[in-house]
Amino acid sequence: MTEFGVSLNMELHEKLEILTAAAKYDVSCSSSGSNRGNDGGIGNAARSGICHSWTSDGRCLSLLKILLSNKCTYNCSYCVNSADNDLPRASFTPEEVAELTVNFYRRNYIEGLFLSSAVEKSPSYTMERLYRTANKLREEKEFHGYIHLKAIPGADYRTIRKAGEYADRMSVNIELPSEDSLKKLAPAKKKSDILEPMQRIGRDVEQWKKLKEDGARDGKFVPAGQSTQLIVGASPEPDSQIINLSENLYDKFNMKRVYYSAFVPVRQGKNLPGVETPPLLREHRLYQADWLIRRYNFASTELFEGGETNLDYRLDPKAIWALNHPEKFPIEVNASTYDELIRIPGLGRKSASRIIKARRGGSVDYDFLDEIGVVLKRGKYFLTCKGQYRGGAEFKPKEVKRKLIRTSGKKVEEKQLSLFEPGQFQEGKEETDDPLLEAVAGGGTNS
Amino acid sequence: MMVYSYDGSFEGLLCSFYRALKSDESPEEIVSRNETLRPLASEVKKIRTRAGRAEDVHNGIKEAISSRAARNIKYCYLSEETGIEIKLLRYLELGFRVGASLDDRLDEDPVFEIQQLARKVGRERHRMLGLVRFREMDRGGLYAPIEPDYNILGLLAPHFSSRMSSQNWIIHDRSRDLAVVYDRSEWVFTNLEAEDLPGYSNEEEYYQYLWRRYFDSASVPGRENEELQRQYMPRRYWKNLIEMD
Numbered sequence: 116m117t118e119f120g121v122s123l124n125m126e127l128h129e130k131l132e133i134l135t136a137a138a139k140y141d142v143s144c145s146s147s148g149s150n151r152g153n154d155g156g157i158g159n160a161a162r163s164g165i166c167h168s169w170t171s172d173g174r175c176l177s178l179l180k181i182l183l184s185n186k187c188t189y190n191c192s193y194c195v196n197s198a199d200n201d202l203p204r205a206s207f208t209p210e211e212v213a214e215l216t217v218n219f220y221r222r223n224y225i226e227g228l229f230l231s232s233a234v235e236k237s238p239s240y241t242m243e244r245l246y247r248t249a250n251k252l253r254e255e256k257e258f259h260g261y262i263h264l265k266a267i268p269g270a271d272y273r274t275i276r277k278a279g280e281y282a283d284r285m286s287v288n289i290e291l292p293s294e295d296s297l298k299k300l301a302p303a304k305k306k307s308d309i310l311e312p313m314q315r316i317g318r319d320v321e322q323w324k325k326l327k328e329d330g331a332r333d334g335k336f337v338p339a340g341q342s343t344q345l346i347v348g349a350s351p352e353p354d355s356q357i358i359n360l361s362e363n364l365y366d367k368f369n370m371k372r373v374y375y376s377a378f379v380p381v382r383q384g385k386n387l388p389g390v391e392t393p394p395l396l397r398e399h400r401l402y403q404a405d406w407l408i409r410r411y412n413f414a415s416t417e418l419f420e421g422g423e424t425n426l427d428y429r430l431d432p433k434a435i436w437a438l439n440h441p442e443k444f445p446i447e448v449n450a451s452t453y454d455e456l457i458r459i460p461g462l463g464r465k466s467a468s469r470i471i472k473a474r475r476g477g478s479v480d481y482d483f484l485d486e487i488g489v490v491l492k493r494g495k496y497f498l499t500c501k502g503q504y505r506g507g508a509e510f511k512p513k514e515v516k517r518k519l520i521r522t523s524g525k526k527v528e529e530k531q532l533s534l535f536e537p538g539q540f541q542e543g544k545e546e547t548d549d550p551l552l553e554a555v556a557g558g559g560t561n562s
Numbered sequence: 563m564m565v566y567s568y569d570g571s572f573e574g575l576l577c578s579f580y581r582a583l584k585s586d587e588s589p590e591e592i593v594s595r596n597e598t599l600r601p602l603a604s605e606v607k608k609i610r611t612r613a614g615r616a617e618d619v620h621n622g623i624k625e626a627i628s629s630r631a632a633r634n635i636k637y638c639y640l641s642e643e644t645g646i647e648i649k650l651l652r653y654l655e656l657g658f659r660v661g662a663s664l665d666d667r668l669d670e671d672p673v674f675e676i677q678q679l680a681r682k683v684g685r686e687r688h689r690m691l692g693l694v695r696f697r698e699m700d701r702g703g704l705y706a707p708i709e710p711d712y713n714i715l716g717l718l719a720p721h722f723s724s725r726m727s728s729q730n731w732i733i734h735d736r737s738r739d740l741a742v743v744y745d746r747s748e749w750v751f752t753n754l755e756a757e758d759l760p761g762y763s764n765e766e767e768y769y770q771y772l773w774r775r776y777f778d779s780a781s782v783p784g785r786e787n788e789e790l791q792r793q794y795m796p797r798r799y800w801k802n803l804i805e806m807d
Contacts, residue, residue: 128771132779140782169791173787486668
């Protein structure tokens with residue numbers, strides 16, 4: 116700790132400010148899903164993830180999220196760190212990042228490090244520096260807390276592979292949902308440079324898991340899996356294409372999470388749409404759709420029936436789906452399976468399990484649902500309880516839709532900014548089927 | 563009416579349960595000796611605490627009911643809520659009748675209430691795992707003051723003793739004058755008053771400064787939502803947080 120002289124200190128806090136501001140548009144802050152112990156040294160990774168603070172925009176702060184450098188050689192028009200953008204530039208040394216991380220961690224400010232970087236000099240040079248930072252932390256500082264590293268598209272895979280042996284999570288950001296848009300907005304990035312490391316990381320994670328199952332005890336490879344980020348609204352792809360892409364990433368690349376980031380016009384750029392405010396509502400609906408695919412057994416095609424290519428932003432996609440299927444509703448809660456229950460709008464997985472459990476003691480009525488904490492504000496339109504329907508005289512999709520839109524308008528506005536990471540604070544958190552609990556702030560980003 | 567009086571410890575409470583379950587006294591209240599008794603109490607039975615017996619009861623709960631039930635009882639005890647003891651006894655009596663399905667019996671009192679309270683305590687524990695802020699003291703050890711709603715100090719200690727096993731640290735519940743002290747091998751409870759503390763190390767102020775700068779830079783302008791911030795991180799916790807102080 117003593118290697119920081121007074122003059123160096125000045126520099127360090129300035130760097131910290133610049134390289135924090137440059138990293139904050141990357142939306143992921145999750146620290147969950149890993150499990151790392153220690154045998155000496157400092158730190159471990161908690162499987163459930165822990166929030167350490169909340170910023171004034173209401174987001175959970177869990178990791179020290181910084182760039183190693185913002186001295187970018189690329190000119191991606193959506194990104195704040197683009198080479199031709201006039202803003203202060205800085206680079207940390209691996210030692211500086213390692214010391215900051217350990218000292219923040221010891222004081223319990225953070226759960227770990229999320230290190231990304233602009234492409235300084237070349238992708239391989241940048242990846243090597245990311246690797247060296249992780250190496251220093253794990254080997255020299257004996258740090259066993261959470262590390263999320265960016266894999267830099269176009270870097271030598273051998274370096275990415277070595278870095279993955281130290282990281283809990285890795286991510287390669289796709290950013291733009293089609294090759295066409297990449298060409299227009301990020302001419303230095305190639306689709307294959309992004310997809311190839313993603314595919315290889317996915318394969319190596321699988322392989323490591325297999326080895327572990329077979330009893331191998333040494334070594335880890337990205338135990339919390341990989342994630343990626345898509346920018347929404349900087350390019351013309353419709354929601355169906357985005358959600359279909361995500362579905363494929365989950366299925367084929369063993370992706371743990373896809374983050375969506377409403378495009379924030381951080382600068383004027385050629386080929387960019389003339390947006391004034393980030394499309395937050397669209398971002399929110401995409402998170403809900405993503406959630407339905409990952410947790411509620413929906414197929415992406417079910418969300419875009421009848422030739423629609425965009426979601427109906429007025430209501431959450433589950434409600435829209437239900438209203439398109441009047442033949443399935445209302446559902447009698449005393450005579451339905453778990454899979455049917457979770458498809459009732461407004462009802463989450465926890466409520467569904469509570470109902471299933473409670474039913475073992477005989478059929479349940481409305482008072483009882485209330486007692487066990489099942490909220491039916493929206494669900495009441497889609498279910499009956501002991502044959503009784505409380506959504507009005509009878510189930511009329513058009514009328515229900517009108518009512519829901521009327522009540523949800525204000526709610527969406529209020530909640531749009533209520534964005535935090537899921538999985539960070541779930542113990543005891545009142546359940547909801549609203550993946551808003553997922554959403555996060557966003558914008559154009561680095562790498 | 564019969565009232566049990568115990569020494570306020572968790573072990574003492576378990577011994578009260580033991581007595582109630584083994585006798586036919588069916589007490590109407592179980593109160594800690596720190597609390598004043600209601601004048602109506604006609605018969606007060608003073609319960610003796612025996613560590614071995616408490617352990618038997620605890621294991622008995624885990625075996626005959628579930629470890630979840632054992633945890634619910636512990637967490638509710640730590641809530642320090644007035645009158646919780648007798649509700650816990652009712653919960654336990656039901657548990658010994660129905661066994662492992664106890665926590666599915668949400669329609670039978672006081673199962674849901676117990677679960678809700680235990681959840682609140684668990685929630686504060688989880689929140690505090692993140693909100694504990696250590697300060698480096700001049701001899702290199704770490705010190706964190708906290709003022710939680712519930713008596714969760716003992717629930718934090720295992721987390722930090724595995725995470726920070728190579729460090730010396732103290733977590734101090736200032737509202738209860740109680741501390742956990744860890745010396746790189748084990749943690750113990752001790753009574754502690756604020757005056758006993760050494761000063762901060764040379765680097766401490768600098769890292770606090772860096773943390774505040776980091777915290778301020780990490781917020782995304784145009785998306786301010788301080789109400790939500792307060793919802794997750796209520797104001798009552800702020801005074802021990804470096805970044806909100």
